[in-house]
Amino acid sequence: MKQYVIIAKDGVDADALERRMQARPFHLAGASRLKANGQFVVGGATLNEQGQMNGSVMIVQFETEADFEHWYNNEPYIQQGVWQEISVQPFKVANVE
Template sequence: MKQYLITGIDYTDAGALDRRMAARPAHLEGVKKLKENGNFILGGAHLSSEDKMIGSTMVMQFEQEADLQNYLDQEPYILQKVWEQVEVKPFKVAQV
């Protein structure tokens, strides 16, 4: 499987954190399914100096790029305008 580093940077408007919190249950439910399918490796939230969530990083793996695109097309944080910027880079988890 090909591995990817996915970084989402949240919008910074006054309603950004509220949108994140509203979308979070659907996002986590999707991540749970991705983990069960072997696609999710690890992930977490970027925090501000005030410990507020302001972005995300995930390491994922998919058989085909079409599967990655399918995930991105359904990601609640994208659909519900939580992530303003999304960067996807090829990645390789170290095997130690």
């Protein structure tokens, strides 16, 4: 499996948090599907000083680059403009015993 770490920052405009909250149920449903398929390793929201969500970190894994691209292009936080700054890097989860 090819693993990827996604580090994404939300927009900073006045509607950014509301946009996130509207897209969040769809994003979480997608993450649940990834988990059921063994493609979600770990993920969560980054927080600002006030404890509000302002970005995300996800580690996902897919059999092929095409599978990753399909997920990425259909991710609700991307489609709905929640994530404004996105970094995707190949990743390898450490096998720690």
